[in-house]
Every structure is written in C-alpha cells, then in structure tokens.
Amino acid sequence: MWGYVAEKLSISQLNKIGERLRKNLESEEDLRLLDVFRSSFTPAYQEVFDHLSQLGLKPGGREGKTTLSIRAKLVRERTRLSRMQDIAGCRVEVDNLIEQDRVVDEMKVRWPCALIHDRRVKPSSGYRAVHLVVEVDGLLVEIQIRTSLQHSWASATEKLSDVCDPEIKYGGGPEEIQKSLTEFSNVFAIIENVERNYAEVRAVIANSVMKGKKEVDVLDENTEKLQADLKATHEGLNAALKKFCERFTIADREGSQ
C-alpha cells in the first residue's frame, strides 16, 4: 500500500541505491537519483505544510530527509529506501497534551486514513510525541506533533546524540546520560498528565459553578492540591536538571574550542 515509484525510478533501482548508501558506496549518480526521489515528495509535502499553516500551527518543515539520516536509518533498521515513511515531514509544537490531542483530532479529520504512532502511550527510548503518517497522492508525509516539554526533551537528546554518541537517541550510549534522559522523560510525562488532570478538574468546576452545585468547594480543594503537586514536581525537575548540567558539564563546543 505504501509502495512508491518515482517517475524516473523503479522501486528496484531505488532499493539498490539504498543498498549502496548503506554500505557507504554511493556514486554521484546515486546522489542525483536520490535527489530526484526526494524532490518527488515536494508537492505532497507542500500540501501538508500549507494545511498546517492554514490551521495557524506554525509548522517547521523538511521536504527531504538528509542523505546522512537516510544512511543512518538504512544501517540501523535494515529497512529499504522505498519503504521509508519519513522522507518528507513537518513538525508542530503545541502547549500541552490537551492541545496535542486537539491537533491530532484535526489531522484525523483531514486525513482519516493517517497512521498514528502515539509515543506518549509507548515512548521510544524516552521519546514522547505523536507522529502521523499521511498519504497525499500516493506519497507519505510524516507529521510530528510535540508539546513544548516533549520538544525540549527531543531537541536536547538529538543534540547529545550528535556530539556525544549517536546511540543516545536510540536508548544506548553512556549509561549515566541515558539514565538521566529517561528520568527527565518520565518526569515530563508526569507533569503533562498532572496539567491535563488539572485542566479537567477546572472544567468540572466551571461546569458546576454554572449549575450552582455545592460540589464546587470540594473540587476547589482538589484543584489546589493538584496545583501544589504540579509546582512541587516542577521544582523537583529543575533541581534534577541543574544537577545534570553540573554533573556532566556538557561540552559547549564553542566554549571548549
């Protein structure tokens, strides 16, 4: 279903290019053909980017995965180039889980057949986000929807993978860094869920106030407790992050060179 044939390339040709890329044996002609393949996603990508922009979501887009990233994925996952679902992609950052759910629902209205990977339910090496793979004119485009906290975590992890160890992003690399990142990811998940619970309680309170119910007092007490829990969790997180920075004194390359 997700197979793809570019105008100037057969799937077989494409996968042979992928094999040479995997082995680091690609020729200039391979890179030119890879670019033809990559560029063929542009119209589909543009449609997705424009739709997200029209919704006021301020997307960032990448119309073609870089050659280094394609090579890394081919080596890591033993997949085929023709089967990659994230050659073209867009990314959106939202405030919180409630907003994330709302945007996912909007995407499902526009693309009812979208494949949804909810990495909040099942984080991938600590990575939390919702990814949708949508099909436009037979071509796949990935949409990443991240909350601010998820995006901060993902960006820091990607950067640490770049400069320290590429395996960090996939759950490997130095144990101490991996352990800290996992802890942050878990704490972020708790914070976001407390935020969502808090919002739900607020909604119940607002509804009760409108109806003049006595439960309002009880709900207010719950809200205060939730708010206190949330603040305490944030304080704990910031303390952990400061400790993390002090412990590793992460190389700020500009400063160290």
Next chain:
Amino acid sequence: MIFLLQYDRKLGKLCGELKRFTASERREAQRERLTIELDLHRTCVSRDVVLLEAADEETLRRTHQRYFKTPRELVESMMQPEAEPVLP
C-alpha cells in the same frame, strides 16, 4: 520561507551561512542543495545538507532548534520559563 543549511553533527554546529529562499525559489534551493552535497561527496566531507521551511526564521529556530543551539543551551532550555507549568 525556505532555508538551506549545512550542519556538522560531530561538532554540533552549522557550517557556513544560512541561505534563505522564497517559496517561488524552491527549485533553485533544491538545485543548490544538490550542488553542495555533490561537492562535499567529492571531497569526502560528511555533513547534513538540508532544506527546511518555516513562516520565518524565528519559527525555524524553534522547530529545528537542534541545528542552532549548543548542547548546554538545549539541556538548559528544559528549565526555561516555556517549560514551566502552563495552568489552563
């Protein structure tokens, strides 16, 4: 707006200038990206050469902050006000 950048992963830094193109210059941006990639291939230099798009540079620097910030800045950004609780 479309942005063309080169990024050295091991250094965690951008190489050269951030080039800007309008949406109507997309083909030109794609051609330039390929030209740079082929040049790097000839000289055996390993770099990401990537076309990114956003409404403006500020948005790009936010959505793809990995390319623009140092490791320390990114780890510390998890403590910045934007990571503070946003109580609905």
